[in-house]
Amino acid sequence: MEDSAVYNSDQKPTIMVTNDDGIDAPGLRSLVCVLVSTDRFHVLVCAPDSEKSGVSHCITWRHPISARRVGIDGATAFAVSGTPADCASLGVSKALFPSIPDLVISGINMGSNCGYHIVYSGTVAGAREAFFNDVPSISISYDWSGSKSTIQDFTLAAEACIPIISAVLVEIRNQNYPSGCFLNIDLPTNVANHKGYKLTKQGKSIFKMGWKQVPYGTGGKMLSTMTMDTNSAAQTETGASNVSQEQMWFGREAKGTQVDDDDTDHRFLQEGYITVTPLGALSQVETGCLDFFNDWLPGVVDRSSPSAL
Template sequence: MEHSHRPTIMVTNDDGIDAPGLRSLVRVLVSTDRYNIQVCAPDSEKSAVSHGITWRHPLSAKRVDIDGVTAFAVSGTPADCTSLGISKVLFPTVADLIVSGINMGSNCGYHIVYSGTVAGAREAFFNGVPSVSMSYDWVGGKSNIQDFTLAAEACLPIIGAIVAEIRNQTYPQRCFINIDLPTNVANHKGYKLTKQGTSIFRMGWRQITSNMQGGKMLSTMTMEANSEASEETETSTISPECLLFKREVRGAELGDDDTDHRFLQEGYITVTPLGALSPPEKDCHAFFQDWLPSVAVYPSSSAL
C-alpha cells in the first residue's frame, strides 16, 4: 500500500448489489472520506451458494451508479465477484482489503460453510488479499433497515485497524475474519474474539404443489425455526409427473457454549478468525491413523 494514497476497499456480498446491507456499508465507508471504494457484487441474490464458482460460462459485468464509488453488478457468485474484482481486468488495481457484506442474517457455526458472504472473503484469502466477512443478525419484527447503518458504523474501528496493519505490513496472512453483529446492534457489548462453533439449523423438506408456495426464505442462513411459510398459490400448477419440494427449518442445534453463536446471542460483536478449511477433531485423526493400516487386510468388494 502506498503511504501517499488512500487505501482501497472492495465491497461484495451475496444478497445482491441492491441489498440494503451492502448499500449501507458503502455509504458509511464513503462518508469517512478515507478510502477509495470499489463494489463488485452479484446482480441478484446469491444467498447460501457457499463457495460455488462459475466455470463453463462467461460472466457479465454491468456498471451500476452508486454515489462515490466505482461499482459493477456481476452475473456470478460472491466468489466469482471477488475473483473478478481482484483480477485487474475490472479495476486497474487490486484493493487493499475486501469486505463482504453486510449480510442479512448471521453466519455462525456450520452456517459459515453454506454462506456466500463468507465465501466472498474466503476467495480473497485464497488469493492473498486481506478480507473480512460481515453479517447482521436480522430478526423479523425486531430489526429494521437502519440497523445496517449502525452495524457498518460499529465495524469502522475494525476496518480502520486492519487497514493500518496492512499499511505496516503486520497483518496476518494465514487467516481472514468473520464478523457477526447482534440484533440489538445499537446496544452491543463490544467486540469479542471467538471461534467457529457447531451451531446449525436442521432442515427438512416439504412437498408443495406450486412453485410459488412457501414464499421467500430469509437471506442466507438465519431463519426462525418456528416461523410459518406463507402459502401463496399460482393460477397454474406443475404437471403430475414433476414433484416439487421446499426446504423448511425443523429445529436448531446450538453446539458449543464458548463459541461465536453464544456470544452473538449475548449481544457481542463476534470476531472469528477463519482459515481456508476447518481441521478435523484430533480424535478423528487418531482413529484413522490406527484404522488405515488395517484396511489392506480386508477382502475386496468383489470377494464379498
C-alpha cells in the first residue's frame, strides 16, 4: 500500500483503533491495552468522543468535526466529534496522522453484530469505511450479557483476537491479503471457553423491536449496538396522559429475536465459536428476487396502463 506505515524503520506495523461506543468505552480501552502490551504494534486511536451506537454508516457532511488529544498509555489517541465512519475516514486520510495505518480495527463493541444487525452497526461501519479507503480492516464485537459478562471479558476477547490480527498483518506485509473484503469478528459470551475460530457467512438474524408511547423526556440507553439483555431492560410506563397533545413521544421496546436455522454467523456464535465473517461493501440480492424482476421489468409499461389496474 502506498504510504503505508508497515515499512517503519523498526518494522512494527501500525494499527488504528476506532469504535462506536466512544473513546472511553471499556471494549476499546481493553483492546488498545492488549495491543500495546504485546509491544509488536504502533497503536493509534481515532474514536468518537461519545457513544455513537447504532448510527450505521452515517457521516458528517455539512460542518467540520473536532479532534482533541486524549491520553492513552502507549498509543497516540484522538477523540473526535464525528461518527465511527468519520473517525475511520479521518484516521486513514493523513490529515490527522502522518501515515496511513496498515490495519484498522473497529471495536471491541459491547454486544454482538451478526446477521441484519451488521447494517445498523456503527462498529462495522468503522471497518467498512476503512475498506472503502483501501485500508485492510476488522470489526470486533463481544456478545455481552448483562447477567454473565464482566469488563474483564473484553481483555479476554482482545487476547483471543491477537492471532488473527497478527496473521492478517503478515499477509498484508507479504502483499497476499485480499482487497475485496473486510472481516467481521464476533466473540461468544463465554469467551474464556470459546471453541475456536469459525469461518461463517452473514445470516438474517435480527433483534425485533417495536414502539410504544412514553412520557415526555423518558429515555434509556441500550448496552450495545443492536443486542440487549431483555431481562435487564428498563420497562417504561405508557403515561399517555402526561404527553402533550401537540407532541407525542415514543420509545423502542423489545419484541424478540428472529434467528436463522442455517450455518451462519449468529448460530455459530451461540454455539461458542469466535465467528470470522468476510464482508463486502454491498449486500447481494437473493437469486429469486433477481429472477422475478428480470421477468417483471420488461412488462412494467404495459401493466401500468389504466386497463391493467
